[in-house]
Amino acid sequence: MSIQEVAPSFKNPPTFQDLDEVKVYLKDAISKVARALMDIDFMINGTLDVNNIRAEGIEARSIAAEAITTEKIQAGAVTADKITVNELSAISANLGHIIAGLIESVEIYGSYIATRRNAYPRAEMSSDNDLFGAYRDALNFIEIEAEFGGSPAVRFIQNGQIKGNMHMLYGDITLEGLSGVTLRATGGRDILLDAGSGYLSVPSFSKIISDSDQSLGVELDRKATAGTSTSMSGSHNHGIEDGTELLTADGRTVTFRAAPQHSHSQNS
Structure with missing residues (x-):
């Protein structure tokens, strides 16, 4: 059962010429009232089936539609294949796990951003020590730390042990190799050490x-x-x-x- 496509309409009673005209009018009116009552019962106890709804607010447990155009949606849950909006602003929510093909933004603020989830190799940004990192695994990685004893630094870690640092703690760029430093030019090329007007x-x-x-x-x-x-x-x-x-x-x-x-x- 569905709601009739054309709503019944009632006209003012005409001037009747005889009793037969009264019977015809009453029969038509009773039929329209019956159909209207059936529609009302269908809307209350069945499913609302209309081409257009205009309302200041709609409260429902579930809404299924090919398209919804509105200024505001307030719901406990929204499930959709696609949502297109011109602007999202003033959003405050626990968004949980978001899977997206592309996110383009001017500004993104977050405590942790990684290229892979719970897997290696990966690169990441973290608010801890304000660092950037490139990780082969949990014990072998390179980190760029914003705060390293008063200076930014690049740190090299192998098998969980610090192997070297590059920093500016002493006012110049310092390269430290805790297990040694090798400077090698391959392919028959030269190594040039130029101190300018200074000294080696x-x-x-x-x-x-x-x-x-x-x-x-x-x-x-x-x-x-x-x-x-x-x-x-x-x-x-x-x-x-x-x-x-x-x-x-x-x-x-x-x-x-x-x-x-x-x-x-x-x-x-």
Whole structure:
């Protein structure tokens, strides 16, 4: 059963000419009243079936419709395949678990945002320490912390242990490797260290070693110091017996004497 498409209408009684006209009028009126009563009973005890409803408010346990156009919906629950609105503002609610294909927004504030839920690898933003993180798993990750002893920092964690930090605690960019730092250029490329007008500083030259563990400090210590005389050498005669007389180009004679012990001053 459904509600009739055209609502019954009642006209003012006409001027009757005879009793038959009165009977016809009453029969039609009684039929319309009966149909109206059936519609009312259907709306009260059955289902409301109409093409258009205009009301200041509707209270219902369930509303099923292809489209609802209204300024306000107040309900305990709304289930829909799609809801399209021009603007959502002043929303305060526990939204629970939201699954969406695309969210575009100018500003989003939240305590925790992650690229995956309860799974790795993932990237995340968290209000704890105001950090960004990229996690291979729970024990291996990189974090960017806003507050690291008074400075922002990038922290490297392996197997749950801190392996290195990059920060500005000392006024410049500091790279710390708690297990060492390797700077490597592959493919035959060079490594350039340019201090500009400053200096490349090391604690001592002994801290610079070759692949064969030769220390630059030791090698420099083996070199002679400029201006210092060498140790005394023994006398020698270049193979000429001491006391031999030699003839000069101008016909004079000289007596050869072997050089005694001597030293030499080192040039710079």
